[in-house]
Amino acid sequence: MHTAAERDGLVPAPAEAPRSYPYRQPLDWFTRRRGYVLYLARELTALPIAIWWLLFLVELSRLRDGSGGYRPLEGWFVAVSVVCLVAALYHSYTFLSFAGLIMRIPLGERNVPARVIAGAAFSGFAVLTVVIAALLIWGGA
Amino acid sequence: MTAKTITLSVSRYDPERDEKPSLQSYEVPYRDDMVVLDALNWIKAHADGSVNFRWSCRMGICGSCGMNVNGEPKLGCSAFLRDYLPGPVVVEPLNNFPVLRDLIIDMDSFMEKLRWVKPWIIRQETALGGGENRQTTAQIDQFRQFSMCINCMLCYSACPVIAIEPEFVGPAAIALARRYDLDSRDQAGQERLRTLTGNDAIWDCSFIGECSAVCPKDVDPAKAIQQTKFESTMGMLLPWGGKK
Numbered sequence: 319m320h321t322a323a324e325r326d327g328l329v330p331a332p333a334e335a336p337r338s339y340p341y342r343q344p345l346d347w348f349t350r351r352r353g354y355v356l357y358l359a360r361e362l363t364a365l366p367i368a369i370w371w372l373l374f375l376v377e378l379s380r381l382r383d384g385s386g387g388y389r390p391l392e393g394w395f396v397a398v399s400v401v402c403l404v405a406a407l408y409h410s411y412t413f414l415s416f417a418g419l420i421m422r423i424p425l426g427e428r429n430v431p432a433r434v435i436a437g438a439a440f441s442g443f444a445v446l447t448v449v450i451a452a453l454l455i456w457g458g459a
Numbered sequence: 460m461t462a463k464t465i466t467l468s469v470s471r472y473d474p475e476r477d478e479k480p481s482l483q484s485y486e487v488p489y490r491d492d493m494v495v496l497d498a499l500n501w502i503k504a505h506a507d508g509s510v511n512f513r514w515s516c517r518m519g520i521c522g523s524c525g526m527n528v529n530g531e532p533k534l535g536c537s538a539f540l541r542d543y544l545p546g547p548v549v550v551e552p553l554n555n556f557p558v559l560r561d562l563i564i565d566m567d568s569f570m571e572k573l574r575w576v577k578p579w580i581i582r583q584e585t586a587l588g589g590g591e592n593r594q595t596t597a598q599i600d601q602f603r604q605f606s607m608c609i610n611c612m613l614c615y616s617a618c619p620v621i622a623i624e625p626e627f628v629g630p631a632a633i634a635l636a637r638r639y640d641l642d643s644r645d646q647a648g649q650e651r652l653r654t655l656t657g658n659d660a661i662w663d664c665s666f667i668g669e670c671s672a673v674c675p676k677d678v679d680p681a682k683a684i685q686q687t688k689f690e691s692t693m694g695m696l697l698p699w700g701g702k703k
Contacts (some may be wrong), residue, residue, distance in 0.1 A: 336559055336565075338557035339472055339474070339558050341478060341554055341558070343619065343623070344624035347619055353668060353669040353672055357666075416666070416685065419679075419681075419686075420682075420686060421686075422686050422690070455581055
């Protein structure tokens with residue numbers, strides 16, 4: 319496509335696009351900045367959580383053989399669960415930390431401060447955790 | 460007594476001669492108050508006039524001298540040599556852009572992306588002679604941070620998504636779109652949102668956040684992108700969402 323000035327012959331049209339060297343992302347790009355490493359750590363936390371759910375479904379399927387088949391407190395399952403808990407807590411921490419950044423809640427002419435939103439998100443998380451734990455521990459009993 | 464010097468390894472690429480870029484080292488006189496751009500200008504003036512790089516204001520306003528300094532996207536005019544002692548200082552072109560020559564990148568794709576998000580005030584009705592569109596300080600504060608962008612493209616260099624998906628509209632363009640969305644005088648929020656929620660836009664971002672980490676003007680493009688994601692989601696879920 320030519321500009322009006324080129325069509326009118328005021329400036330010569332460029333003969334062809336200049337040759338350039340394309341950028342190639344190195345395979346180890348994620349090691350080059352601390353932020354990339356933390357990002358990958360955050361994203362990879364989804365993997366153990368997904369694995370835990372698969373194992374949990376396997377445990378549940380054993381219930382078909384009666385309650386004796388359900389052995390969620392075996393050592394290996396507890397160990398996997400602890401790893402998954404750490405991953406889930408880290409993921410939750412990063413997610414909730416961003417809440418104040420992501421949400422813009424108008425309050426009059428200004429916005430609710432980011433710290434208040436993040437604080438409310440962490441508080442809500444803590445309250446919900448206590449409620450669910452209470453339901454599981456005392457409700458189950 | 461010998462004068463103190465520092466080594467600069469500068470990426471060189473001549474499209475008519477070289478297959479790929481390579482580093483060339485220069486010994487540059489060192490002073491505590493020198494920045495990388497000063498060193499490059501010294502090389503150009505005293506050692507090798509064929510070194511090519513963009514620069515203009517020398518004070519972090521024009522956004523011309525974006526380059527990788529020791530692998531970190533920086534403005535050459537704000538990167539002090541004293542922070543890289545004893546050297547060498549490796550100076551390369553920004554990542555994620557084709558290199559035209561030495562430190563000069565091809566920024567056509569970025570200019571196209573900028574136009575795509577319509578970073579200007581759009582009004583549905585034009586009241587000629589109606590006076591100024593006045594704003595309160597609070598209204599200006601809503602978008603002030605995003606208006607500080609100088610189009611230096613450091614955020615594009617730090618964004619790994621761009622390397623995988625070159626069509627991704629990218630951090631600075633979305634931050635500028637956000638700047639106009641939050642402007643009380645603008646009336647095209649929905650129009651821009653349709654663009655930004657389409658292909659190659661906000662949903663390509665996986666929130667790595669390095670665009671904000673390298674921004675020399677604290678624009679925080681990651682915040683602009685996530686806020687746009689949040690508001691577009693709320694616009695779908697809530698009946699009063701996405702009013703503008």
